Amino acid sequence: MAQSFTLLVDDAHTRARSGVLRTAHGEVETPVFMPVGTQGTVKAIAQDRLKELGVQIFLCNAYHLHLRPGEEVVKEIGGLHRFISWERALLTDSGGFQVFSLADLVRIDDRGVVFRSHLDGSLHEITPQKAMAIQMDLRADIIMALDQCVGFPASVYEEKLAMERTLRWARECREAFFSSDQLLFGIVQGGVNEDLRRESARKTVEIDFDGYAIGGLSVGEPKALMYQMIEVVEPFLPVEKPRYLMGVGHPVSVLEAVTRGVDMFDCVLPTRNARNACLLTRRGKVNIDRLEFARDFRPPDPECQCYTCQNFSRAYLRHLFKTGEILAAELATIHNLYFMIELMRNVRRALRGGCWSEFYNQFVSQYEDHFSG
C-alpha cells in the first residue's frame, strides 16, 4: 500500500504535529480523537449525528463484535461499514485489552489467550492469527496487532514478559495480515519502565507497521509517568507514520500527548461521562443533574455551538437526567463529542496557524483552573 500518512505541520517548539491519514474510507486529519463505538454503535448517538458533528473515524471493539453478532455475520454483509452504516473510517482494536479487563482469563501463553466470555461463560481462544482473521473479516480501515497489556503497578518481570510476548505476537500478526485495503498498527508496550518501552518501540518499528500505538498507559499510573513514557517512546517512532495513544481522552491529557508528538486518541470517557450527567466544558466538568441547575435556564455551555447547547437549558437537561429519560444521554453525548471534536479542530487549526504553544497554554490553564475531580 502507498504511504498512507502525510505530515503537514511540524511544530517548531514542541513535538506536536498535524497530518492526514488516508484510509479506504476517506482521509482523517490528525491530531484526531476517535469516539468509542464498542458494539458497533457509539452509545446513545446515531450515525447521522456523528457525521454532522464531524467525527472522522471511530473505534469498535473486536472482542465484543466477535462475541456478538460474530465476525461472520459482519463479513457476510460486507464488513463493519455496511453493517453499521458508516461510510467514514473505522478502527478496531485487537480484543486483547477486553480479554484482560472483561473476560474470565483461562490461560495466556506465547500461543495466545484462552478466556471465557463475560456474557455466557463460553470458551474462546484468540491467537495473533485469529485476531487478524477476525479483524480482516470485520474490515475496519485500521486494525491492531494483538498485544498483552499489564496493569499498574506491575513488576518489571511482568512488564518485560508482556512486552516480549507483544513483540512476538506483533511479528505473527504482521505475517498473518494480507488485507490490501486495511492498515495494520503495531502496539508498543513495556509498562512504566523506560528501558522496556525503548526496546519495545525500537523492535516494533523494525517489524514495520502502518502506524504505531502506545498501549498499556492510562491504566492507573500517575499522569506524569504516562507523559514520561510518551517522551521515552516518541523518538523511536518514525515521523512518517501516525502515532496512536490508546485509551486516553481527558482533554488535558490529549493536549499533553499532542505536544509530545501523538496523532490519534480514543477513549470512552466523553460518552460515558455524558451518560452520567457529566458535561465537558472549556472550564472543566459540570455535573448537570445538580440541584443548582433546577431553575438555570442558560445553555449547558454558553460558549458551545452544539445542538444541545443551542436548543436546551441546564434546567431541561437536569430534568431529563432526574426523570431518567433516554434523551438525557443523547443530548449530553452530542455535547461531549462536539466538545472533543471541536477541541481537536482547534488543535489542528492552532498547529496550522503556528500558534500551538499559545493554544495549548491557554486551554490547559483555563481547564485546570476550574477543574476539580
Add this chain to the structure above:
Amino acid sequence: MAQSFTLLVDDAHTRARSGVLRTAHGEVETPVFMPVGTQGTVKAIAQDRLKELGVQIFLCNAYHLHLRPGEEVVKEIGGLHRFISWERALLTDSGGFQVFSLADLVRIDDRGVVFRSHLDGSLHEITPQKAMAIQMDLRADIIMALDQCVGFPASVYEEKLAMERTLRWARECREAFFSSDQLLFGIVQGGVNEDLRRESARKTVEIDFDGYAIGGLSVGEPKALMYQMIEVVEPFLPVEKPRYLMGVGHPVSVLEAVTRGVDMFDCVLPTRNARNACLLTRRGKVNIDRLEFARDFRPPDPECQCYTCQNFSRAYLRHLFKTGEILAAELATIHNLYFMIELMRNVRRALRGGCWSEFYNQFVSQYEDHFSG
C-alpha cells in the same frame, strides 16, 4: 377566541373528515396522531427528529410535570414550548388519568382528588381549579378539563357517578379557565353505557369547549364496544369543533375511529412498542429482535422511507436490541413514529382525494391479514 377549527373535507360515505386546527403554535392538520411526551420528551427521540418526521403536535402529561420539575419551573422559563424547545403545538392532559392509574389514590369526591405521588409518596390534591392553574402555567396550546375515568368493566352506578362528576368538573374548569392563547377541551365520559355517553356528550357540549375528547375508552373493553361508543357520541359533537379520542393508537383502531368522525389521537404504543423491539409495518407488527433476523440484511420495512429503514438492516437492529444499546430504542422509535405520521398523512390525502373508503378498506385488510397479537 376566533373559531380555531376549520373543516375542509367531509367524506360523503362515512363520518370521516379532515380539517385544520389553528393553535398559538401553528396549524395542525387533522386527522392527526399525537405522540406522547410524558415528561416533556417523547421517549428516545430528540425534538429535531420529531420535527423532521413531520410531528405537528405532541402530548405532555400534566401529572408528571406537576411532580417533576413542577409547573412553577416551567412557567418561569415561559412555558413548556420554551422549556422543552418545541415551537409547534403541544397538548397537556389534565393529570386525571395518571392519578387513577399511577398514583396512590387517597380520596376522590366532587371537590377533586387527593393522591400520593408514585415517586415519593408525597400528598397532592388536584381540583378542577388546580388542574386549570397547572395547565395554564405549563401553557400548552390545548389543555384538558379534569375528568374521572372508570375502568372496564365497571358498574352502571360507577359509570354514572364518574360521568356526572366529570360534568361538574368540566363546568368548573370552564369557569376557572381564562387563558387567551390556549384551547380548552372537554371530555365525554360514561363508560360503555350508551345512555350515559349520550347524556355526557350533550351536556359537555352545552358547556361549550374548543374541542371535545372521548375519554374512558381503550381501557380494556372489546374493540367493538369502543367503536360503538364513538358512534353513539359522535352525532352530539358539533361538526365545527375537533374531536379527540384519548389513548388510542393502534393503526386499525385509529382508522376505525377516523371513519366514525374522530380527528385527533394520542397513544404511547408506537413509542413503547419501539423500545420493546416491536416495529409497526403496513402488514402488522414485527419483533425485530427475533433470531430469524440475525443475518437478514434487508431494511426493517422495505416499503418505508424513514431514516432507520433507509440506513440500517434487520440484522443491525436485532444486534442493537440484543446488546441493549440505546440506539436500538432511538432507531425503532424513529421508525414507528414515521409509520404513524405517514399513515395519518395518507389518511388526510385519501380524504382530500375523495378515496377514503378505498384507502381504509385496503389498509385494514392488509394490516389485519398479517397481524397476530
